[in-house]
Amino acid sequence: LTDLERQAIGKIIMAYPRVLSKSVNSLIQHIDFFQELGLDSEDLGMILSRAPSLFGLSTYRTIATRTMELVHYGIQGPLLRRVLIRAPEILSLQMESNVVEKLEYLVALGLDRDDIHKVIGKHPHILCFSLKNKWIPVLSFFRDLGLTSLDLASLLKMCPQILAQNILHNLQPKARYLINDMGRCASETVRFPTFWSYSLESRIRPRHLYLKARGLDTMSLNMMLACCDEVFAIIRAKSSLEAYLHFRDCMEPQQPEALEHQELEPDSVDRQASRPPSSADVE
Numbered sequence: 001l002t003d004l005e006r007q008a009i010g011k012i013i014m015a016y017p018r019v020l021s022k023s024v025n026s027l028i029q030h031i032d033f034f035q036e037l038g039l040d041s042e043d044l045g046m047i048l049s050r051a052p053s054l055f056g057l058s059t060y061r062t063i064a065t066r067t068m069e070l071v072h073y074g075i076q077g078p079l080l081r082r083v084l085i086r087a088p089e090i091l092s093l094q095m096e097s098n099v100v101e102k103l104e105y106l107v108a109l110g111l112d113r114d115d116i117h118k119v120i121g122k123h124p125h126i127l128c129f130s131l132k133n134k135w136i137p138v139l140s141f142f143r144d145l146g147l148t149s150l151d152l153a154s155l156l157k158m159c160p161q162i163l164a165q166n167i168l169h170n171l172q173p174k175a176r177y178l179i180n181d182m183g184r185c186a187s188e189t190v191r192f193p194t195f196w197s198y199s200l201e202s203r204i205r206p207r208h209l210y211l212k213a214r215g216l217d218t219m220s221l222n223m224m225l226a227c228c229d230e231v232f233a234i235i236r237a238k239s240s241l242e243a244y245l246h247f248r249d250c251m252e253p254q255q256p257e258a259l260e261h262q263e264l265e266p267d268s269v270d271r272q273a274s275r276p277p278s279s280a281d282v283e
Helices: 003-015 017-021 024-036 041-050 052-056 059-072 077-086 088-092 095-109 113-122 124-128 131-144 149-158 160-164 167-181 193-197 200-213 221-225 229-236 241-250
Strands: none
Touching: 003 041, 003 052, 024 041, 024 052, 024 059, 041 052, 041 077, 041 088, 052 088, 059 077, 059 088, 059 095, 077 088, 077 113, 077 124, 088 124, 095 113, 095 124, 095 131, 095 149, 113 124, 113 149, 113 160, 124 160, 131 149, 131 160, 131 167, 149 160, 149 193, 160 193, 167 193, 167 200, 193 221, 200 221, 200 241, 221 229, 229 241
């Protein structure tokens, strides 16, 4: 065994000790199935250490069936490998009443199959968030800002991780600052959706105020935010890096801000992935 495999086995046993009660044939079935999908031992180590409860599911009655549902939607080959490695807990979710419902929701928003493949390929973990308690509230928040269904589809194509944002601690403060302090419209973020992924206190607010003090705050959000501090200070603000960093470091924080990967609201993640397997799913 390689060091990686040994570490993976240790994580699996610690997270899912019931694996030790499984028969050797059952474990071999799981491993053989994933290898038939083209996954190597390193891939398996990452998948099963992240979602060891998959060992509690029936290989062919549950895992294979759910995998084929993903394939039906064109999630196969390298894309399927990427999805399983980055978000293997998707296989713990009911397909028809959960994952498929979310894929169809994306279609209803106006995304075609290629768009969906790109979205899921970039951030497969969004399929693990609750449609009712996460997706719909986030998208409703943007609708309330005046964005259309076409705008929402564009946002998701370019920045699907926006569905992971915390409304109260992340999206609302940025929306208030964008509209009230910057005097801009939410529709401007359709062209630059990564605005919502930047830190308000360490990137958006200091750069806006620095440009405003220099009479340069009318530039696009993209020009303002999508560059390193050096480029921003010297080229955008026509100043020096030292002057900008001093300005930023001397600013009083406006409010506590959640971390970029903030804690999700209760029930925002589908609970199926953390529930014990049902009798219909197990070996």
